[in-house]
Amino acid sequence: MRIARLLACPAGVSLTYFALAAGSIAFGRFTGGVAMAWIASAVLAGRLLHLPEHRWMPWLVGSGIASFIATGLWGFGWLAAFPFAIINILEAIGAAIIWRRITKAFWPYETLEWIASFYVGIGLTIPLLSGGAAASTAWVVHGQPVIDNFTRWIIGHSLGLLACLPVFHFIYGRLGRGRSFLPPRDMLPLTALVVGTFVLLTVTVFSLDMRALLVFPLVYLVVCSATVPSAILTQLPLLLIMIGGGMTVAGMGPIAGMDWPMGDRVQFFQLYIGVTVLTSLPLQCERAKRVLEMRKMRARIVELENQSQAVF
Structure with missing residues (x-):
C-alpha cells in the first residue's frame, strides 16, 4: 500500500x-x-x-x-x-x-x-x-x-x-x-466487538468520578492480550490514551477529580497507561512466543510429510 x-x-x-x-x-x-x-x-x-x-x-x-x-x-x-x-x-x-x-x-x-x-x-x-x-x-x-x-x-x-x-x-x-x-477484513466482526466494547467501557469509566472503576480497562486489556490477535490488541492502548487522556484534560473522570495540579494528574494518567500496558505485556510476549512455536511446528510437520512422500 x-x-x-x-x-x-x-x-x-x-x-x-x-x-x-x-x-x-x-x-x-x-x-x-x-x-x-x-x-x-x-x-x-x-x-x-x-x-x-x-x-x-x-x-x-x-x-x-x-x-x-x-x-x-x-x-x-x-x-x-x-x-x-x-x-x-x-x-x-x-x-x-x-x-x-x-x-x-x-x-x-x-x-x-x-x-x-x-x-x-x-x-x-x-x-x-x-x-x-x-x-x-x-x-x-x-x-x-x-x-x-x-x-x-x-x-x-x-x-x-x-x-x-x-x-x-x-x-x-x-x-x-x-x-x-489495521485488522484484515475477515477480522472485522471480532474487531467491532472487541474495540466497540472497549470504547464503551472506557467512556463509561472516564465519565464517572469513581477511581475504583479504573481497574476495568486494565483487566479488559489483560484478557485481550491472551485471546485476541495483535492487529486488534494494538488499537486498545491508543484508544485508551485518546479517550481517557482527552476526557481527563477536559476535566472528566476519576483522575481529573483528584485534588492535584493538572501536570500531576496528566502524569498520573500516564502512569495508569504504563501500568496497564506493562501488566498485559508478559501475556502478549508469551502469546507471541507460542504463535512462533506453532508456526515452526507446522513448518516442520510439512517438511517431514514432504520427505515421507519423496521416500515412497
Whole structure:
C-alpha cells in the first residue's frame, strides 16, 4: 500500500514525530519546565527497529529537525533547541539499540528475561541518562530547577517508551512492509466487538468520578492480550490514551477529580497507561512466543510429510 509506505518513510515519520513533540511541548509544560508527557521517542524508535542501522540517518535527521523546531517554537527557545534535539534523538537511538540487543539475546524462548531487560534498559536506564542531560541543559540555558525537571522528564519519557514502543514497533513493522496495521477484513466482526466494547467501557469509566472503576480497562486489556490477535490488541492502548487522556484534560473522570495540579494528574494518567500496558505485556510476549512455536511446528510437520512422500 502506497499510503503505508508514505507513513513509514522519513517524511511521514518526521511529521508524526513533529506533531507529537509539538503537542507535548505546547500543552504538556504545565510548570514551565520540560514536557510532562512524551511519546515522540517511541515513534522514532519504533521505526528504527525495522531498519538496518546504516539506513537510519534520513529518519534521524528528519526527526531531529522536527524536535528542533518544536522546542524552538513552543519550548525553551532556539538556544536550547539544538541540544534538546540531540538528547531526544539519542534517546530514541538508545531505545532501539537496546530493544535489538535484548531481542537477539532472549527472544523468543526467554520472554521473562526479555521483559525484565525491557523494563530496566528502556524504561529506566535510557530516561535516566537523557533526563540528566536534559535537566542540566535546562539549568544551564534558563536556570531551571534540575531535580524537578529531571523527575518530570524521567516519568514522562519512561512511561512513554514503556507504554508506546511495543505499539509503534507493531505499527511500523506493518507499515514498513507496505501493509496496513489495521485488522484484515475477515477480522472485522471480532474487531467491532472487541474495540466497540472497549470504547464503551472506557467512556463509561472516564465519565464517572469513581477511581475504583479504573481497574476495568486494565483487566479488559489483560484478557485481550491472551485471546485476541495483535492487529486488534494494538488499537486498545491508543484508544485508551485518546479517550481517557482527552476526557481527563477536559476535566472528566476519576483522575481529573483528584485534588492535584493538572501536570500531576496528566502524569498520573500516564502512569495508569504504563501500568496497564506493562501488566498485559508478559501475556502478549508469551502469546507471541507460542504463535512462533506453532508456526515452526507446522513448518516442520510439512517438511517431514514432504520427505515421507519423496521416500515412497
